[in-house]
Amino acid sequence: MINLTPQLTTQQLTDPMQPEPFRVKRVMKESYDTFTLEMEPVNSERLFTFAPGQFNMLYIFGVGEIPISISGDPNQPAMLVHTTRIVGAVTKAMSKLKAGDVLGVRGPFGTGWPVSSAKGCDVVLVAGGIGLAPLRPVLYQMLAHRDRYGKVVLLYGCRSPEDILFRKELEKWRARFDLEIFVTVDYGDSDWHGNVGVVTKLIPKAPFDALNAVTMVCGPEVMMRFTAIELQKRGVQGEAIALSMERNMKCAIGLCGHCQFGPTFICKDGPVFTYPQLQSWLAQWEV
Amino acid sequence: MTLNTSSSTKYVLESTDFQQLIDVLVGIGYRVIGPTLDHNAVIYDDITAVTDLPIGWTDEQDAATYRLSRRSDEAFFGYVIAPQSWKKFLYPSQVRLWQAALSNGSFEILPDPEKPEPMAFIGVRSCELHAIAIQDRVFIEGEYVDPTYHAHRENLFIVAVNCGQAGGTCFCTSVNTGPKVEAGYDLALTEVIDHETHYFVVEVGTERGQHVLEQLPVRTADKREAKLPKTITDQAAHQIKRHLNTDGIKELLYTNSENPRWDEIATRCLTCANCTMVCPTCFCTTVEDVTDLTGRQAERIRKWDSCFTMDFSYIHGGSVRYTSKSRYRQWMTHKLATWIDQFGTLGCVGCGRCITWCPVGIDITAELEAIRQTKAKGETIKEGSDENTG
Numbered sequence: 290m291i292n293l294t295p296q297l298t299t300q301q302l303t304d305p306m307q308p309e310p311f312r313v314k315r316v317m318k319e320s321y322d323t324f325t326l327e328m329e330p331v332n333s334e335r336l337f338t339f340a341p342g343q344f345n346m347l348y349i350f351g352v353g354e355i356p357i358s359i360s361g362d363p364n365q366p367a368m369l370v371h372t373t374r375i376v377g378a379v380t381k382a383m384s385k386l387k388a389g390d391v392l393g394v395r396g397p398f399g400t401g402w403p404v405s406s407a408k409g410c411d412v413v414l415v416a417g418g419i420g421l422a423p424l425r426p427v428l429y430q431m432l433a434h435r436d437r438y439g440k441v442v443l444l445y446g447c448r449s450p451e452d453i454l455f456r457k458e459l460e461k462w463r464a465r466f467d468l469e470i471f472v473t474v475d476y477g478d479s480d481w482h483g484n485v486g487v488v489t490k491l492i493p494k495a496p497f498d499a500l501n502a503v504t505m506v507c508g509p510e511v512m513m514r515f516t517a518i519e520l521q522k523r524g525v526q527g528e529a530i531a532l533s534m535e536r537n538m539k540c541a542i543g544l545c546g547h548c549q550f551g552p553t554f555i556c557k558d559g560p561v562f563t564y565p566q567l568q569s570w571l572a573q574w575e576v
Numbered sequence: 577m578t579l580n581t582s583s584s585t586k587y588v589l590e591s592t593d594f595q596q597l598i599d600v601l602v603g604i605g606y607r608v609i610g611p612t613l614d615h616n617a618v619i620y621d622d623i624t625a626v627t628d629l630p631i632g633w634t635d636e637q638d639a640a641t642y643r644l645s646r647r648s649d650e651a652f653f654g655y656v657i658a659p660q661s662w663k664k665f666l667y668p669s670q671v672r673l674w675q676a677a678l679s680n681g682s683f684e685i686l687p688d689p690e691k692p693e694p695m696a697f698i699g700v701r702s703c704e705l706h707a708i709a710i711q712d713r714v715f716i717e718g719e720y721v722d723p724t725y726h727a728h729r730e731n732l733f734i735v736a737v738n739c740g741q742a743g744g745t746c747f748c749t750s751v752n753t754g755p756k757v758e759a760g761y762d763l764a765l766t767e768v769i770d771h772e773t774h775y776f777v778v779e780v781g782t783e784r785g786q787h788v789l790e791q792l793p794v795r796t797a798d799k800r801e802a803k804l805p806k807t808i809t810d811q812a813a814h815q816i817k818r819h820l821n822t823d824g825i826k827e828l829l830y831t832n833s834e835n836p837r838w839d840e841i842a843t844r845c846l847t848c849a850n851c852t853m854v855c856p857t858c859f860c861t862t863v864e865d866v867t868d869l870t871g872r873q874a875e876r877i878r879k880w881d882s883c884f885t886m887d888f889s890y891i892h893g894g895s896v897r898y899t900s901k902s903r904y905r906q907w908m909t910h911k912l913a914t915w916i917d918q919f920g921t922l923g924c925v926g927c928g929r930c931i932t933w934c935p936v937g938i939d940i941t942a943e944l945e946a947i948r949q950t951k952a953k954g955e956t957i958k959e960g961s962d963e964n965t966g
Contacts, residue, residue, distance in 0.1 A: 305720060306673050306876070310682045331682045350676070350683055351867035351874040376892035391682045537891050539863045542720035545881070546860030547888060549910065552917035557719060573833045575902035 305542050308348040308393025309333075311369060313386050319454055323419060324384055325360065325372040331391060336366035340401030341426030342505075342533060342561045346541050347371065348393030349382040356538045358423035358560070359397060364433050369394065372422040372454070398541040400561045402427050403531050407503040411439040413495065413525075415516050417488055417508020418447050421454045423533055423560075424507050428462070435467055440497050442469040446488025446508070449474050450481045469496055488512065492519040499524035505561075507533040514571045517564045530564035550576055586802045587794040589765070591774040594652065595626045597735070598698070600791045606696035606733055609665060611658060616644055618658040620665070623698070630655055637928065638744040639937030649769050653699055656743030657927055661856030662697055662704055663711065666728045673863065675875040683874070692724075694731035700761065701739055702754030702809075703746075703925040707856030708734075709760055713919045714859050733784060736761035740808050742815035745928025747941055749813050750820040753925040756809035763788060766805040777804050820926065820941040821948065822912075828948060829913035833905065837950045841943055842901035844936050849882035851930035851938075852907065857923050860888070883907050908940060 310331040317325040330337070339359050348354040355377070361370025375384045386392065404427060412431060414424045424443075431441050443462075447453055453472065463470040471491045473484035484491065488508070504520050506513045513532045520530055534555045536548035541556045548555040551570040553562070570576050589597065601608050602624065610623040613630045623629065634647045635655040647654045675686040700708075708729075715725035739755035748754035757764045762785035766777040777797055780786050852858040862881035867874045881888060884903050889896035897903045915923030924940070931939045 304674075304723060307685050308676075310684070312682070348865070350678065351865060351871060353865045354863070354876075374892075389681070393676075393683070535891060536896065537889055539861065539881075543718060544715065544720060544722055544859070545862065546883070547862070547881070549906075549914070552914040554918070569830075575897045575899060576833075576906075 305395065306540065308346070308354070308395050310391050311394045313388055313390045313392065314368070315388055316386060319372060319456075320452055323372060323374045323452075323454060325370060326383070326386065326392075327361070328369050328371075328392070328394075329367065330369075330394075337369045337397070338366045339363060339397040339426075341404055341430055342401035342423055343397035343399050344423070344541075344560060345369075345371070345394050345396030345398070346538070347379070347383065348395070349379055349386075350391070350393070352382045353379045354393070354395075354539075355379045356398075356535075356541060356556070358533070360422040360425045362429040362433075363426050364429065372419070372425075374419045395541065398556055400559055402505050402533075402561055403503055403563075404430050407431075408437045409439065409501075411442070411497040411502040413442045413444065413497050413502050413504040413520070415444045415488060415492070415504065415506045415508070415520075416446070417512040417516075418452065419454065420507035420509070420512075420533070421445055421447075424505060425455065425458075427505060428468075432462075432468075439501065440469060441467065442471075442495050442497050444471050444473075444488055444491040444495055446473045446475070446491070446512070449476045450478060450483075471495065487515075489515050489519040492516070492523060495523075503529050503531070505531045505533075510534070510571065517568075517571075527564045527568065531561050532564060532567060533560045534562060534567070535560065585780070586797040586805070587778040587780075587789065588797045588801055589776045589778050589792055589794050591652065591767075591776065593793050594776070596792055597788075598623065598625065600788055601696040601698075601733065601735075604696075604733075604788070605694060607693050608696045608698060610698035611653065611655065613644075617642065618644070618655045620658050620660060620662060620697070620699070626652070629653070634741075635743065637932045639931050639939050640934055641744070641937075642932050650774065651740070651767060651769055653737045653765075653767050654740070656739065656741060656746065657701055657704070657929070659854055659929065659933060661707060661854065661927070661929070662700060663707070663856055663859075665695060665697070666708065666732070667711065667715070667722075667725050667859065669880045671724050671878045673876040673878050675873065677874075678872045692727045692731075694733070695728065696733035696735065698735040698737070700734050700736045701927075702736065702757045703748045703927040704856055705734070705736055705757060705760040706753040706925045707927070710857045710919065710921055710923065710925065711859060713921065714857075733788075734761045734763075734781075736764040736781075738764065738766040738805055738809050739812040740767055742812045742817075743928060743932075745818065745931040745939075746816050746926065747818040747820050747928060748926035749816050750818075750822060750941070751922055751924055751926040754809075755812040755816075756805065761785070764805075766808055768801070768804055768808070777801055779805065818928070818931075818939070818941045820924070820944060822922070825922075825944070826913040826916050828944075828951070829909045832947050832951055833909075835947050835950055837943065837947045838901040838905050840946075841904050841938065842899065844938055845900050845904045846935060847884040847900045847903055848935060849884040850933045850935065851940075852882040852884060853880065854929040854933045855911075856925060856927060856929070857911075858882075862887070883910070908943065911940070912944065 311328040315327040344358040360372035539545035543554040543557040612621045715722040736757040761781040764779040911923040
């Protein structure tokens with residue numbers, strides 16, 4: 290059974306609903322609709338310690354607040370890093386931030402990926418689209434302690450070659466002999482010579498020992514559901530599959546009720562769950 | 577917050593001395609809140625005098641029906657239950673969480689000096705005590721504490737009043753939440769009117785309650801009077817017509833997410849959210865981030881929200897629960913099933929408000945039974961529902 294409890298306890302603020310100002314140090318455009326923000330606290334030397342998989346509530350002054358997972362390196366807590374896609378009013382306002390601008394941060398919240406349970410195991414990360422962002426801290430963690438893990442495999446699916454996130458980093462990592470990275474797209478173009486098809490198609494041939502693997506899956510709900518089924522076909526136990534869920538959230542502390550998924554509150558019981566925790570609910574419509 | 581059980585001694589307070597109870601509570605510094613008549617309904621609001629109470633009135637409640645009528649006596653608490661629950665005081669429908677101002681290229685949270693004044697509720701029914709205990713689990717006894725609720729709750733003084741009659745939509749006996757007040761009060765009253773007498777049997781639940789009692793002109797109840805709280809609530813229990821069958825309720829709903837009854841309910845449910853607003857345990861909220869006209873000052877307002885709205889489940893790309901049947905299913909499954917996993921109790925106290933205030937009279941007890949029956953004879957019901965859609 291893998292352990293999802295983050296090794297680091299959430300720093301309980303006096304009032305967890307009050308955002309703390311953070312200043313943007315750098316903005317990086319990742320693709321036509323995705324970007325990464327690097328930021329530091331305005332008023333303190335606070336090191337932003339977090340477990341890979343945890344998320345923050347990001348607030349744009351007077352505009353609104355949304356949950357976004359942390360995409361940075363857990364071993365570099367001086368810099369808080371978030372990657373997101375422009376989909377609504379807040380992310381649109383966020384995309385217009387420049388170095389020096391300030392936004393509010395609450396967090397970190399929620400459970401993390403089963404990184405400690407993965408020691409001595411093969412590790413398979415399956416990402417769909419922007420779902421790669423919450424998994425990147427796991428890759429940083431594995432690379433910082435590469436000897437602790439068996440094979441480390443990333444299976445990444447996105448809509449088109451233009452949508453590939455962290456492209457330079459993926460190219461660099463793919464050149465390493467101790468990482469296995471496979472990318473597939475839904476629609477290729479004339480310059481694309483890689484895989485075409487959904488990410489689940491990569492699972493049957495991926496190089497890992499299914500009986501000794503910990504898998505971590507993040508992407509659209511339907512993609513995670515069928516990825517879990519495909520991983521089980523390879524022989525991976527349900528308990529060794531972790532998924533990260535997404536829902537509307539207003540408080541992130543289990544009180545606003547918005548993020549309920551069956552009996553769970555995704556903000557505090559998740560966002561990372563083991564597959565058996567969710568299995569019966571994932572198969573239902575509009576939960 | 578501890579649920580104390582009452583000591584055995586009971587007292588008698590004459591109705592003519594009831595004003596003194598209000599006065600003593602005001603004297604201690606409480607904002608005293610009790611039933612009043614407003615907009616042709618019983619509304620919990622500030623009271624200073626006995627004459628604020630709905631003296632001589634009662635409420636007639638049924639599915640989608642609520643009206644007041646005169647009683648033949650001058651009872652102070654002769655109604656069953658108010659449309660709005662006490663949560664509007666403990667967990668107000670609109671709260672400013674914080675204010676912030678831009679300064680030096682950043683922003684700072686401004687201190688909020690508002691401190692809630694201690695409140696005393698008069699007229700809390702047994703089901704409502706259970707609802708407060710359930711909200712305690714949600715807001716105080718979990719991983720995170722809600723500061724607003726906690727501040728209101730920790731200084732709350734509760735004068736419970738036993739039910740002398742049942743309403744048309746009550747079903748507390750099905751979920752063991754009444755009608756007799758058992759715990760969670762400072763003082764509990766039972767109103768007695770017979771022949772020429774009108775008095776209250778008083779039970780003490782806490783030391784604070786004892787302290788208040790000592791300032792009232794009470795006498796010790798005799799043997800007959802001491803039995804009245806049970807006799808009177810037993811009568812009320814016998815009047816209850818509705819029943820919620822809780823046998824295997826969680827498993828029933830967990831295994832019936834595809835039950836055709838959800839489609840049938842959706843043909844009637846208006847997704848108006850009334851049931852969630854009047855429910856004494858529903859706790860969902862949203863937040864609104866707003867600025868002043870200059871854009872330099874911002875605040876966050878928390879408001880009651882409802883799982884019946886489309887916005888409630890909105891994430892990029894649309895609402896997760898976009899059909900009304902999924903929203904009704906979410907609400908009922910939460911109340912009667914997932915709540916048990918989340919908080920170790922049902923989310924329903926049988927107060928019947930959701931039945932009374934549903935504009936089309938959807939009855940949670942009847943719908944649960946229909947789901948049970950549809951499951952039992954799936955084929956016959958399927959034909960019926962085809963007829964409905966055809």
